[in-house]
Amino acid sequence: MSEHLKTNNAVIKWIDHRLPVFSMMNETMIDYPAPKNLNYWWNFGSLAGLALVVMIVTGIVLAMQYTAHVDYAFNSVERIMRDVNGGWLVRYIHMNMASFFFIAVFIHMFRGLYYGSYKAPREILWMLGVVILLLMMATAFMGYVLPWGQMSFWGATVITNLFSAFPLIGESIVTWLWGGFSVDNPTLNRFFALHYLLPFVIVGVVAVHLWALHRFGSNNPLGIEAKGPQDKIPFHPYYTVKDAFGVGVFLLAFSGFLFFAPNFMGHPDNYIPANPLVTPAHIVPEWYFLPFYAILRSIPDKLMGVLAMFASIGILFILPWLDRSPVRSAKFRPVYKWFFWLFFANCLLLGWVGQEAAEGLPLLLGRLATAYYFIHFLVILPLLGVMERPKPLPVSISEPVLKGGGALAGAAAKPMEKA
Amino acid sequence: MAADSAHASQKSQDEETRRDFLYLVATAMGAVGAGAFAWPLVNSMNPSADVLALASTEVDLTPIEVGQSLTVVWRGKPVFIRHRTEAEITEAAGVSLDELPDQEADSDRVVKPEWLIVGGNCTHLGCVPLGQKTGDEKGEFGGWFCPCHGSHYDTSGRIRKGPAPENLPVPPVEFLDDNTIKIG
Ligand code: HEM
Numbered sequence: 001m002s003e004h005l006k007t008n009n010a011v012i013k014w015i016d017h018r019l020p021v022f023s024m025m026n027e028t029m030i031d032y033p034a035p036k037n038l039n040y041w042w043n044f045g046s047l048a049g050l051a052l053v054v055m056i057v058t059g060i061v062l063a064m065q066y067t068a069h070v071d072y073a074f075n076s077v078e079r080i081m082r083d084v085n086g087g088w089l090v091r092y093i094h095m096n097m098a099s100f101f102f103i104a105v106f107i108h109m110f111r112g113l114y115y116g117s118y119k120a121p122r123e124i125l126w127m128l129g130v131v132i133l134l135l136m137m138a139t140a141f142m143g144y145v146l147p148w149g150q151m152s153f154w155g156a157t158v159i160t161n162l163f164s165a166f167p168l169i170g171e172s173i174v175t176w177l178w179g180g181f182s183v184d185n186p187t188l189n190r191f192f193a194l195h196y197l198l199p200f201v202i203v204g205v206v207a208v209h210l211w212a213l214h215r216f217g218s219n220n221p222l223g224i225e226a227k228g229p230q231d232k233i234p235f236h237p238y239y240t241v242k243d244a245f246g247v248g249v250f251l252l253a254f255s256g257f258l259f260f261a262p263n264f265m266g267h268p269d270n271y272i273p274a275n276p277l278v279t280p281a282h283i284v285p286e287w288y289f290l291p292f293y294a295i296l297r298s299i300p301d302k303l304m305g306v307l308a309m310f311a312s313i314g315i316l317f318i319l320p321w322l323d324r325s326p327v328r329s330a331k332f333r334p335v336y337k338w339f340f341w342l343f344f345a346n347c348l349l350l351g352w353v354g355q356e357a358a359e360g361l362p363l364l365l366g367r368l369a370t371a372y373y374f375i376h377f378l379v380i381l382p383l384l385g386v387m388e389r390p391k392p393l394p395v396s397i398s399e400p401v402l403k404g405g406g407a408l409a410g411a412a413a414k415p416m417e418k419a
Numbered sequence: 420m421a422a423d424s425a426h427a428s429q430k431s432q433d434e435e436t437r438r439d440f441l442y443l444v445a446t447a448m449g450a451v452g453a454g455a456f457a458w459p460l461v462n463s464m465n466p467s468a469d470v471l472a473l474a475s476t477e478v479d480l481t482p483i484e485v486g487q488s489l490t491v492v493w494r495g496k497p498v499f500i501r502h503r504t505e506a507e508i509t510e511a512a513g514v515s516l517d518e519l520p521d522q523e524a525d526s527d528r529v530v531k532p533e534w535l536i537v538g539g540n541c542t543h544l545g546c547v548p549l550g551q552k553t554g555d556e557k558g559e560f561g562g563w564f565c566p567c568h569g570s571h572y573d574t575s576g577r578i579r580k581g582p583a584p585e586n587l588p589v590p591p592v593e594f595l596d597d598n599t600i601k602i603g
């Protein structure tokens with residue numbers, strides 16, 4: 001697939017012959033042929049990658065000033081904010097980029113849902129993405145514990161206690177997670193160690209994710225495979241430029257939060273030092289956990305609530321086998337398209353419910369939304385695969401462009417492409 | 420001849436099973452080794468000796484008037500001590516066990532009925548329920564109310580309503596004299 005490395009530089013040639021890193025970079029980022037019709041929703045993968053790098057760089061700098069001990073953690077973070085040169089900036093970047101990382105990844109995933117990017121032959125690619133999401137959640141959760149404020153402490157208590165729901169072994173698991181009988185110094189220490197480690201595990205999984213991606217290349221808005229070189233363009237300069245433009249917009253939005261509302265997505269209670277004797281009146285997790293938290297709380301039974309919450313992510317692993325429709329892109333799925341938006345709205349609703357007190361109307365809506373979340377995957381998708389009549393697919397990526405709008409009519413003769 | 424070839428195949432089959440066996444034993448040995456290596460690492464995350472050697476807490480009950488509560492710390496967690504009123508005791512004792520999600524008689528939860536001593540973390544996900552301070556909301560059953568996800572506890576610290584599955588736990592308590600207790 002790849003052209004040979006074009007260079008006259010003798011040193012590069014010498015190295016590349018022995019260790020083909022330059023060829024590899026060329027094949028994956030320069031000459032790499034990508035479908036020529038990718039839209040802006042395809043920017044969010046590279047944005048997530050950028051966010052990961054920013055998190056690691058700012059995190060390592062923070063770790064040089066941070067003290068993982070219950071007596072010092074809170075003050076060491078305050079010291080970062082007040083005394084360390086530019087410490088406020090580094091910490092606010094780390095805090096806000098965590099949110100932007102999730103924004104990028106959530107959009108990236110909804111993109112996948114809309115355009116059917118999880119379907120054959122990209123199932124493993126998709127599943128690796130879900131693994132990355134889980135690792136990100138674990139990392140962000142443990143990072144939020146580090147400043148050792150009230151939300152840190154009570155978030156850690158509530159989330160670790162989820163494991164006590166498991167019969168028989170639950171209590172021992174929780175004691176083991178804590179390294180004691182409550183969230184305390186041993187817990188903070190191990191969370192710091194893991195918070196430092198997991199981002200690098202994420203880097204590893206991202207590498208495998210990209211490996212799987214490059215096996216068949218990107219999906220595209222039409223959801224049909226590229227038929228040949230005429231359907232593709234080299235990654236550089238076309239998508240490097242498009243990605244770079246996306247980075248500019250992303251960082252602009254990010255800077256808005258960073259410089260004008262750095263605590264907008266945080267919670268004021270976390271600026272109160274942890275107190276094991278007083279739970280804040282209204283504990284809520286970070287916004288990116290809210291839909292899952294809503295699912296947890298909408299089920300009155302403790303164990304079932306915990307299982308439903310885990311299942312809400314676990315179900316994404318089997319999504320490629322629940323959606324049986326041979327057509328990938330929602331562009332050609334007139335019914336699925338509506339259910340996609342309904343599902344999207346349902347996720348937003350769950351997010352809203354997650355930050356309300358679990359009673360009255362929010363509780364009722366939360367229950368309905370939780371049910372619908374699972375119905376979407378377990379009932380609607382399998383049924384649509386059989387019942388929906390997809391629109392005719394274009395013959396190739398180039399065809400609708402080259403022949404104008406009329407091309408779709410021509411494609412009707414050849415109704416459906418099995419990718 | 421036939422016997423010969425049968426013998427040969429018998430032999431090669433023998434060798435295959437022997438080799439399979441060796442593979443199996445070697446792999447099993449490796450797995451046991453990896454497990455033996457992993458266990459101390461995993462176990463090191465369990466509570467350490469200094470955490471386990473937790474001092475017990477002694478509490479002087481004299482300053483707690485009838486109807487008042489005190490929160491003390493034991494093993495890094497809150498413990499609720501409530502000097503119950505007659506009404507609270509009667510109410511706790513009067514409940515029929517069938518009404519309780521986690522069936523326990525009040526008499527099994529106290530040493531002396533006027534002193535209720537229970538762990539102060541909600542058995543749902545560990546928040547500290549309200550009800551210790553005078554102005555606090557005490558829930559529908561007059562004991563404690565956990566605002567995190569809405570669990571109601573009665574005047575014996577038993578779960579009555581909400582997602583929590585169990586009663587507030589009763590720690591080991593010993594009366595050293597009429598007005599001093601040792602928790603732990
Ligand atoms: C996947 C990447 C990462 C995510 C999603 C993440 C997330 C977070 C979050 C949400 C916080 C809490 C911020 C706050 O409210 O104060 C935090 C704190 C922290 N993180 Fe990370 N982090 C990541 C990578 C790293 C790395 C690689 C390090 C390197 C050691 C690191 C070191 C720290 C430190 C020292 C703190 C405590 C200081 C503070 O609270 O600002 N993080 N992290």
Ligand code: FES
Binds near residue numbers: 542565569570581583
């Ligand atoms: S922690 Fe008390 S109700 Fe959930």
